[in-house]
Amino acid sequence: MANNQTRIIIAGFGGQGVVLAGNILARAAVIEDKNVTGMISYGAEMRGGTANATVVISDEKIASPFVEVPDVAIIMNQPSLDKFEPDIASGGLAVINSTMVEDAGSRTDIDRVSVGASEIANSLGNARVANVVILGAFIKRTGILQPRSIVRAIDELFSTKKPAFIEINTNAFNAGYEGAKSV
Amino acid sequence: MANNQTRIIIAGFGGQGVVLAGNILARAAVIEDKNVTGMISYGAEMRGGTANATVVISDEKIASPFVEVPDVAIIMNQPSLDKFEPDIASGGLAVINSTMVEDAGSRTDIDRVSVGASEIANSLGNARVANVVILGAFIKRTGILQPRSIVRAIDELFSTKKPAFIEINTNAFNAGYEGAKSV
Amino acid sequence: MSKPSKKILLKGNEVLSQAAINAGCGFFAGYPITPQNEVPEYLSKALPEAGGIFIQAESEIAAINMLFGASASGVRCMTSSSSPGVSLKQEGISYIAAAELPCVIVNMQRGGPGLGNIRAAQGDYFQSVKGGGHGDYRLIVLAPSTLQEIYELTMNAFDYADHYRNPVLILGDGILGQMAEPVELTKYRPIVDLPEKDFVLDGCKGRERRVIKTLLLQPAEALIEFNEYLKKKYAGIESELKLCQKYRCDDADLVVAAYGITARIAEGAVDMARDKGLKVGLIRPITLWPFPDEDFRAVAEQAKKLLVVEMSNGQMIEDVKLSIECSRPVEFYGTGGGWYPTSEKIMEKIESVYE
Amino acid sequence: MSKPSKKILLKGNEVLSQAAINAGCGFFAGYPITPQNEVPEYLSKALPEAGGIFIQAESEIAAINMLFGASASGVRCMTSSSSPGVSLKQEGISYIAAAELPCVIVNMQRGGPGLGNIRAAQGDYFQSVKGGGHGDYRLIVLAPSTLQEIYELTMNAFDYADHYRNPVLILGDGILGQMAEPVELTKYRPIVDLPEKDFVLDGCKGRERRVIKTLLLQPAEALIEFNEYLKKKYAGIESELKLCQKYRCDDADLVVAAYGITARIAEGAVDMARDKGLKVGLIRPITLWPFPDEDFRAVAEQAKKLLVVEMSNGQMIEDVKLSIECSRPVEFYGTGGGWYPTSEKIMEKIESVYE
Amino acid sequence: MQFKRPKTIKDTQTHYCPGCGHGIVHRLVAEVIDELGLREKTIGTAPVGCSVLLYNYFDCDIIECAHGRPPAVATAIKRCQPDKVVFTYQGDGDIAAIGTAELIHAANRGENITAIFVNNAIYGMTGGQMAPTTLIGQKTTTTQNGRDRKKQGPPLKVCELLASLEGVAYLQRVAVSTAKDVIIAKKAIKKAFQNQLDGKGYSLVEVLSMCPTDWKVTPKQAVDFVNNEMKAAFPLGVYKDV
Amino acid sequence: MQFKRPKTIKDTQTHYCPGCGHGIVHRLVAEVIDELGLREKTIGTAPVGCSVLLYNYFDCDIIECAHGRPPAVATAIKRCQPDKVVFTYQGDGDIAAIGTAELIHAANRGENITAIFVNNAIYGMTGGQMAPTTLIGQKTTTTQNGRDRKKQGPPLKVCELLASLEGVAYLQRVAVSTAKDVIIAKKAIKKAFQNQLDGKGYSLVEVLSMCPTDWKVTPKQAVDFVNNEMKAAFPLGVYKDV
Amino acid sequence: MANIKIDAERCKGCCLCVSECPRGFIRMSEIFNKSGNLFAEVTDIENCTGCALCCQICPDMAIEIEGKKKPNVPVKEISQRRTNKELMTKFE
Amino acid sequence: MANIKIDAERCKGCCLCVSECPRGFIRMSEIFNKSGNLFAEVTDIENCTGCALCCQICPDMAIEIEGKKKPNVPVKEISQRRTNKELMTKFE
Ligand SMILES: Cc1ncc(C[n+]2csc(CCOP(=O)(O)OP(=O)(O)O)c2C)c(N)n1
Ligand SMILES: Cc1ncc(C[n+]2csc(CCOP(=O)(O)OP(=O)(O)O)c2C)c(N)n1
Ligand code: SF4
Ligand code: SF4
Ligand code: SF4
Ligand code: SF4
Numbered sequence A, B: 001m002a003n004n005q006t007r008i009i010i011a012g013f014g015g016q017g018v019v020l021a022g023n024i025l026a027r028a029a030v031i032e033d034k035n036v037t038g039m040i041s042y043g044a045e046m047r048g049g050t051a052n053a054t055v056v057i058s059d060e061k062i063a064s065p066f067v068e069v070p071d072v073a074i075i076m077n078q079p080s081l082d083k084f085e086p087d088i089a090s091g092g093l094a095v096i097n098s099t100m101v102e103d104a105g106s107r108t109d110i111d112r113v114s115v116g117a118s119e120i121a122n123s124l125g126n127a128r129v130a131n132v133v134i135l136g137a138f139i140k141r142t143g144i145l146q147p148r149s150i151v152r153a154i155d156e157l158f159s160t161k162k163p164a165f166i167e168i169n170t171n172a173f174n175a176g177y178e179g180a181k182s183v
Numbered sequence C, D: 001m002s003k004p005s006k007k008i009l010l011k012g013n014e015v016l017s018q019a020a021i022n023a024g025c026g027f028f029a030g031y032p033i034t035p036q037n038e039v040p041e042y043l044s045k046a047l048p049e050a051g052g053i054f055i056q057a058e059s060e061i062a063a064i065n066m067l068f069g070a071s072a073s074g075v076r077c078m079t080s081s082s083s084p085g086v087s088l089k090q091e092g093i094s095y096i097a098a099a100e101l102p103c104v105i106v107n108m109q110r111g112g113p114g115l116g117n118i119r120a121a122q123g124d125y126f127q128s129v130k131g132g133g134h135g136d137y138r139l140i141v142l143a144p145s146t147l148q149e150i151y152e153l154t155m156n157a158f159d160y161a162d163h164y165r166n167p168v169l170i171l172g173d174g175i176l177g178q179m180a181e182p183v184e185l186t187k188y189r190p191i192v193d194l195p196e197k198d199f200v201l202d203g204c205k206g207r208e209r210r211v212i213k214t215l216l217l218q219p220a221e222a223l224i225e226f227n228e229y230l231k232k233k234y235a236g237i238e239s240e241l242k243l244c245q246k247y248r249c250d251d252a253d254l255v256v257a258a259y260g261i262t263a264r265i266a267e268g269a270v271d272m273a274r275d276k277g278l279k280v281g282l283i284r285p286i287t288l289w290p291f292p293d294e295d296f297r298a299v300a301e302q303a304k305k306l307l308v309v310e311m312s313n314g315q316m317i318e319d320v321k322l323s324i325e326c327s328r329p330v331e332f333y334g335t336g337g338g339w340y341p342t343s344e345k346i347m348e349k350i351e352s353v354y355e
Numbered sequence E, F: 001m002q003f004k005r006p007k008t009i010k011d012t013q014t015h016y017c018p019g020c021g022h023g024i025v026h027r028l029v030a031e032v033i034d035e036l037g038l039r040e041k042t043i044g045t046a047p048v049g050c051s052v053l054l055y056n057y058f059d060c061d062i063i064e065c066a067h068g069r070p071p072a073v074a075t076a077i078k079r080c081q082p083d084k085v086v087f088t089y090q091g092d093g094d095i096a097a098i099g100t101a102e103l104i105h106a107a108n109r110g111e112n113i114t115a116i117f118v119n120n121a122i123y124g125m126t127g128g129q130m131a132p133t134t135l136i137g138q139k140t141t142t143t144q145n146g147r148d149r150k151k152q153g154p155p156l157k158v159c160e161l162l163a164s165l166e167g168v169a170y171l172q173r174v175a176v177s178t179a180k181d182v183i184i185a186k187k188a189i190k191k192a193f194q195n196q197l198d199g200k201g202y203s204l205v206e207v208l209s210m211c212p213t214d215w216k217v218t219p220k221q222a223v224d225f226v227n228n229e230m231k232a233a234f235p236l237g238v239y240k241d242v
Numbered sequence G, H: 001m002a003n004i005k006i007d008a009e010r011c012k013g014c015c016l017c018v019s020e021c022p023r024g025f026i027r028m029s030e031i032f033n034k035s036g037n038l039f040a041e042v043t044d045i046e047n048c049t050g051c052a053l054c055c056q057i058c059p060d061m062a063i064e065i066e067g068k069k070k071p072n073v074p075v076k077e078i079s080q081r082r083t084n085k086e087l088m089t090k091f092e
């Protein structure tokens, strides 16, 4: 987290909402008037398989929106953990969806926080909000943004097009915030 | 005729065979192993109107195939004379088809030779050979190429495709050679 | 969308699209190609809503030629594409430049040559600034490096196009197009004088009929004269439109030269170098044509060396050398074809060439 | 037509066509455009008679893409056009360069930009040598200045293309294409080693199947590596293929630099200058890429000044400056758009800049 | 009986060769513009071809387009100025070779424009190369032994090709090789303009026309060629009228 | 009963989305190549589109072409190597938008090649923009309120368009949305290859195909869309067979 | 009598009007106009019906008819230089 | 009994075979394969007619039939992690 800068990668299967999660994070950062960049890996990948989004949040100007060495990796499934764990900065953090990740990795120089995001989402009645659940755990652990900024970002995002989604996403965030477990 | 170089322009209506005349001249020069360039004005002109060809014959290397200031202007009709007379080099020569040119121009610093090329051609039975008639006058006056080179060039040009034309063109050349008149 | 006071989060391609609408762009024609697809996607909806015309053309060639017609109609117009698609537009661009029709062309560059890939790259510099089409023409080439700058330069692009009656190219890349960043959508205000469009073809009611053409056959000198005129016009633009940003150059021994997203990443490297006590600065041309040569010359007076960084095998390096008249050694760092520079890697290169 | 011992009179376009046939060109695709029409006209008859394939394509784009297929079939192939038509080929050229398919492309330049006119010009220098298409690729660019040289360089072009697996551009102009001059049609003899074409697609009988492609998606580094490879390949060509002719340069104070037909006309001016006692020479790059920079540097050691002459608003001037590292003042004489230089006019300019 | 040069035609000689059909078609278009009173609201497009210089003759706003692209240019003009009248004027090379894609798509989109297509079975301006519409057996500078169906394919028939497109409102093939044909051609052109005024969509009139120069025949022989050969290969008539 | 992956298909997973029709069409083409014993004399062209990577799956010589240009590339290959079998494989964007001119002219010249045209009514690879074949009312990322006949014109019907061209030997439109359709599609593709072996000229099979991802529906819904909507807009059948 | 007028300077000598006149009232001149073309002349203006078929076919808009009443205006003065047969028939 | 075999790892879970089987013998698994897809399984291999309609529609060439005689080979071992309903039905 050099330069007051947090470099985050969010990774999962296509369909697990990593882009949306990145979007919520970035919007929350805008609400707090921080500098932020967001980027979806639109690159070489074909449809299906894994998807990832990177978000850089900083108090200063952000040079590059790329995240080669993430400070935080938010991991929605096993293949994503296998892929990105090696890149995490020493002293960095992995936020893990424990429902979909059996083996939480082997590095000893990083922290881990885990949450049964898919399970919690399911219990809330919509498996698709696992992405927001895991954001809750991430915010709880890092405090990098204020919870109410996330809630406002959710509000902003859904208010015009899908107001029905506001509640469940807010609940998901809260549940994740509560359910975060260090590992 | 600087640098042992003769810069010739041949001009007339489209259809008067100026391109063919240029071609015969250039081929004759090749036969004599001279350096030569030929160029048709393919430029801005549209169909119809005047056509012209330029030929540069030289014992030395030829820099440019363009003729801005011709040493010799071979003129098939009045508009061409009007157009090109002013450009002729001082001390240069105008070879004029007197059948089609009423007013032989006003410059006093150039020489003129004239021949009733169209009339002669007509009397030979083919108006289209006026271009070769006028070449005869030109060669007679300048001696820049040998008459037999022209005859050989005519031979070369027509032998494969139109051998019937050899005789009339040769006659045309001879008639022009004989009929040249200084003015 | 008139003047939201606060920053909103958008992708670069969206920012560009909204800027075009705000600047009064009334016509867009384009053809899908990654990584610029958000431009036509955004405009297909937002432009008609704003009263403009959106056409998904049958090809990039049709698109650029539609601009020919739209601009002749007096409408502010834009097309957008990425590298291979922009190559296809070269004939049309030469025509538009020759006809002096204002328009904005966007190239969100991707990896090449050939089909290449869809990652960001800067391999189309030569095509953009030297002229990939035939004949002696110039595009005004703007190279933003942040999303805020995309917003502003896109609006300005329409102004420059109208002011100079010249096509303006916005040279971005896949990163700038795809990344999201908060942007303040300030109100559009013309930055240059906008002359009356007295070339517009709208039927000759009450005036002499007009012709827009690029064929100059007669007299033979017509085209020569026109090219002499163009030369003067371009010299005029060169004399007044050179945009450049310098960063920590004042005492710099080594100056990094980069444009677009690369400049921004290089800025990170400059900060790292400064943190290590190396006197390093950054010069970033914002207009790639006209190339801000005086600024480069000024910087070269102080600096011992320049380091050009590009996402290409080295193209801008030529303009850098020419602008400083080869008065300083110019190093290069870069690679063609969908390469992402990082501040760290640039820093390594800085250390290796710093004396 | 095998080996006529004596010179025959042909137009430049015809000479080029016959050279292609003699060099074993087996495929031509093109689209009519003045001033290169004699090329397809000649080849439409002579090429099939020689056992080759002639296709009048539906457009320049189709033509260049037909070359893509013909070259992949292992056949020596050529297309020919003039400025606007060559602009349309830029995407295809980038693909061919990326696929490393040998072929010969002819541009008999005419006046531009836009439709311009049909007189000769040299306004496509940048497009030719810097790359009018997208990405970091290079064409080998040959610039003949006499018809005899058109004959020889056209034959060589096929050899270079095969040897380097790279497209070769013959950069002529309307004068060279249209003028007639005696030419000796010497026998074709390869001038470089011609490697086996192990890329050819002819059905995978008895071998692994082959793929020709330019998309390099996976892994992410594939395209980067390919571009690094290209860079090396181009550096290799640069190290061995630079052709240049010098004329009366040894003691020259002023050296005129020009290519193609312009060089030839400038040679006349040099002679005039020498006749007047001015120490003037001529340097004529025959390969425009690779640019013969060592020769320029050598000349610049003696000369006090250079004078670049082009039928354009000044394009090669940049390469001249870069090659001599701006070590001498470089003057320019030229005009875009169908301008015919004369020895006399060049002489005037020589006198005005000679010190 | 009165017969005067139309107002929309300037009082200059054309550059066309003697017997060239372009002059007739110019007159017809201009007469229609006169009769419908459209001169001051018309924007014409010039192609690349012998008729590139039509702006020297038509006294209305004209835009010269890149080779083959008039349909794209006209599309944009008409979309930007739906109250104006926009026509394209293209030769066979322009419309049916390099410009095929732009033609098909403007037609298919049903752009509300009027298209005049002068089919002279040759590339006139460039000196007589094969066009997409060159007849089988016809000698051109690039088919010196005559067009060969096996190598160059049959002549492309534009009206037949466009007929299947829903967006097309009107297609008629006419000729200008006899006075009678000219009168019919005029009616077709008028209808194609009227359709635009009525908002009907893409209307195209294909005009079989003479190019004595590049066919290397006299004007009289050229007329015969149209009447005897071209009309057989390209049957006249209405191909679509919705 | 036996059913095995064809030899001409490599043993790799495709990158296509679940339910994408390209995989089916690949298999059919490969089966035909197997059955006719053509693998070692076939040269295929890859388009730009989702199927650009078909060379990862087909085990025969393949050339990847610039967007829209496969017909031009294939023309040259077949002319240079008339004894080989050449096929093109193109999406609707590739064949019917940017590549319209190359399509029409290769077809009109009657090039003796086999063309497979996968019509999924969308630009798949670029993420779901309108294609020339997008249906009226169909929502895409560039027709977010559905394709509007007035603005974007009707869907372009390739078989109908090509039917008028003399050089074309065979045109059939099939689908791969039901097993029955797939079996018919295979027959059509086989015939299109057989025609080439018999020297009949240009043969094209248009295949209506699913793109669940960019249609933003499930594979099952995609199949229904083909069966209910696309077949109505693009009637199946033989459009030409000479 | 139709007030028919052929502009000799505008005429390019294509002869198309000659074959088009149902009455055979048009013939080509034996002299050139300024552009070097033989030009069309109406031989029998008195009996010309004004059917305008000649006008319809003329590619150069060289033939105009003013209406029925006015007397014919003679063709403009032109260059009277005579020339040979061959060239005269070049466009026939 | 047809020797039918669905390659679970190749299967992308599109379900097209499910609706295509005239006997209704194919259903989707409740577990994911390595690529994260639910995959198709034949429920009643004994009675499968080998009509191959499922093979015809399968876009991923995941279904093969070896002939009538041989006994069925069970689907490969796959990752058995269970997951929630919503995701399971994502392609139905
Ligand atoms: C891109 C491009 N390609 C080729 C040309 C050359 N060119 C000029 S006119 C023309 C064709 C003219 O034929 P057509 O369209 O039939 O018109 P016509 O002259 O017969 O009336 C061509 C190919 C050009 N100007 N631009
Ligand atoms: C010149 C050019 N323009 C645009 C593109 C971007 N592009 C890639 S694929 C594609 C269209 C794909 O659609 P389609 O041909 O229908 O194939 P599908 O993916 O649907 O199978 C486009 C426009 C490109 N690569 N090159
Ligand atoms: S070349 Fe043909 S089309 Fe062109 S003006 Fe002459 S006759 Fe007309
Ligand atoms: S995007 Fe559509 S066409 Fe492309 S692979 Fe996916 S389903 Fe197939
Ligand atoms: S108006 Fe009729 S009758 Fe009179 S000259 Fe003309 S064609 Fe003949
Ligand atoms: S038709 Fe017209 S141009 Fe031709 S001869 Fe008659 S008057 Fe003259």
Ligand code: SF4
Pocket: H002, H004, H020, H021, H022, H023, H024, H025, H026, H042, H047, H048, H049, H050, H051, H052, H053, H054, H055
């Ligand atoms: S082969 Fe036929 S019966 Fe057996 S599973 Fe497949 S579709 Fe069902």
Ligand code: SF4
Pocket: F019, H006, H010, H011, H012, H013, H014, H015, H016, H017, H018, H039, H040, H057, H058, H059, H060, H061, H062, H063
């Ligand atoms: S059709 Fe194939 S890919 Fe789809 S579910 Fe069935 S076996 Fe799997």
Ligand SMILES: [Mg+2]
Pocket: E049, E091, E092, E093, E118, E119, E120, E121, E122, E123, E124, E131
């Ligand atoms: Mg034509």
Ligand SMILES: [Mg+2]
Pocket: F049, F091, F092, F093, F118, F119, F120, F121, F122, F123, F124, F131
């Ligand atoms: Mg598609």
